[in-house]
Amino acid sequence: MADTLKLRVIQGDAVLEKLDDDHPDLDRALKALSAKLDGYEDIWNYYDGDQPLMYTSGxxxxxxxxxxxxxxxxxxxxxxxxxxxxxxxxxxxxxxxxxxxxxxxxxxxxxxxNLEADDVHEAALVIGEAYIMVWKDDEAIDVVYNDPRLVHLFYESANPKKKWYGAKWWADSKDHLRITLYYDDRLEYYRSEKETKNTTSVRHLLPYSPIGEKDADGEVDNVETHEFGEVPIFHYRLERRKVKGxxxxxxxxxxxxxxxxxxxxxxxxxxxxxxxxxxxxxxIGDLKNAPDEVWWIPSGDGTGQxxxxxxxxxxxxxxxxxxxxxxxxxxxxxxxxxxxxxxxxxxxxxxxxxxxxxxxxxxxxxxxxxxxxxxxxxxxxxxxxxxxxxxxxxxxxxxx
Structure with missing residues (x-):
């Protein structure tokens, strides 16, 4: 798969765009999530009733x-x-x-x-897509609805039914941007070195370990392997051609x-x-505007108005x-x-x-x-x- 192929998620068409040579998957995820953020935010606002007043003339x-x-x-x-x-x-x-x-x-x-399902269906109807993430952590299974502004799922070009990898981003408690990439055999964790608002490039993201692990060379071990054989993100769409609620x-x-x-x-x-x-x-200073009042107005002097x-x-x-x-x-x-x-x-x-x-x-x-x-x-x-x-x-x- 060409590293320069990026999905423009709002319009639903493919455009060529240069991706980072060292981290193409991470760069692709960052750009895809950034591309749909503003558009999805506007649609949610319309559903919530926060709608701007539009004029036909500037x-x-x-x-x-x-x-x-x-x-x-x-x-x-x-x-x-x-x-x-x-x-x-x-x-x-x-x-x-x-x-x-x-x-x-x-x-x-x-x-x-059932509660997660209600949120999934609502988001899918409003935006046109929604996500559920299923994961097992510390022997406990968790099923969580994810806002489509926070998650994106990529598919294989040769087989659009097959999931390639998924991505989720969010701001942590210290206002650093966190991105996790989900593959069918591993998870990769990244965290920004700057605050979320100042993170505009993949170069601002560094490997990150949620539990502070390091590999044999003393580098941060940001990869967590799993044997489930599937990307644990599930995508609900109203149609496949484009995202449209x-x-x-x-x-x-x-x-x-x-x-x-x-x-x-x-x-x-x-x-x-x-x-x-x-x-x-x-x-007219003495005239009063009130019930049962009668105004006496002279007819005029016969000249002019x-x-x-x-x-x-x-x-x-x-x-x-x-x-x-x-x-x-x-x-x-x-x-x-x-x-x-x-x-x-x-x-x-x-x-x-x-x-x-x-x-x-x-x-x-x-x-x-x-x-x-x-x-x-x-x-x-x-x-x-x-x-x-x-x-x-x-x-x-x-x-x-």
Whole structure:
């Protein structure tokens, strides 16, 4: 495999980029993790409701740059994700071998895999990928969900189904960047000599031993071998062509909805109530604006502008509501989410109508389950392998 081949994880295409000659795998991992950090962070923010106010004109953005408090959000991204996630529930696993099945039930409860599964499915729906790491340390098996911003898995170029190696990075308690590379026969540990924010190159990473071991030459022994024969990272993806979650195509519409809602709220504050005006050359200092007050305004002296009163037309907020409903309807169509999840409809639909309306959502969920199912089988098989039991995948039934 060419050391210059790097996967651009956000766009899903391959580009040529020179890697470090001494540590190509480490350099590849550092660049891949760095490449997807900002993009994934933005998508998580949209799901969490931390969404920026977008303007169609740079001039408007400059004018209103200090009006952050006047931003209102209708977070449809969360509705689209939660509508599917509520239907994807991992209930458990069944094995044909009763002894192995009983042992797995105990492990399943002890490891809290159902809770890890909820996080895995949520991240996969939001980002388009998620990871679970399975490892045995000090005779104890651990199964942990890992945020896709922290982990990446590389595949063989000749066989994209075969895992090559994985990588995980994080900041330790002293704010040093830690990176671990996971192979099918070993783990390699690295730690930055500088603080995380100042670590921008593979040259800033040094071999590191979590337990302080050194080899025969007195050098840091950063390699831990294992005999499991598999990379202990398991990758959940919505599709293989590129990393794409369920809200990627909805984000532009979400920006439009937030802009309309903000405009509506500002309009409601300044223009939704009737505003009255008066023209007169008399002193208005004694006029009081209060209930049961009558204003006596002289008609004028007959020359020039005469006294007049009137009322400005109030802003019809229905225009904004209709525009928001239109974008919400488009978001429902694009994401295959029933429209009644996003906005109110007149009347209650019949049972048959409800089934028809929710059919696209159910199909979306079933497609995701088909993608998740084989990965869960791999996870269960590896857990049992660490526990000393060999089970074939065909004997594992994942229950959703």
């Amino acid at each position: 001039r408007l953005r400059d004018i209103f740059k200090d009006l952050d408090m006047a931003t209102f959000v209708e977070n449809w991204c969360a509705v689209i994700i939660d509508a599917a996630n509520d239907r994807i529930n991992l209930r458990g696993v069944t094995l044909e071998d009763k002894t192995a099945n009983d042992a797995l039930k105990v492990l399943w409860e002890e490891l809290g895999i 369920d809200i990627v195509n909805v984000i532009p519409l979400q920006n439009g909805i937030n802009k309309l809602v903000t405009d509506m709220m500002v309009s409601a504050e300044f223009g939704a109530f009737p505003q009255r005006w008066a023209i007169t050359d008399s002193d 005469q006294a007049a009163v009137g009322q400005f037309k109030s802003i019809d907020l229905k225009v904004f509501i209709e525009a928001v409903d239109h974008l919400a309807s488009s978001a429902a169509i694009i994401s295959r989410t029933p429209k009644h999840f996003l906005f109110q409809q007149g009347g209650d639909p019949s049972g048959e109508a409800l089934v028809a309306m929710e059919a696209p959502l159910n199909k979306r969920c079933s497609d995701h389950i088909e993608r998740f199912n084989p990965v869960w089988k791999e996870v269960v098989q590896f857990i049992l392998k660490l526990a000393g039991t060999d089970i074939e995948k065909k004997d594992i039934a994942i229950n959703f």
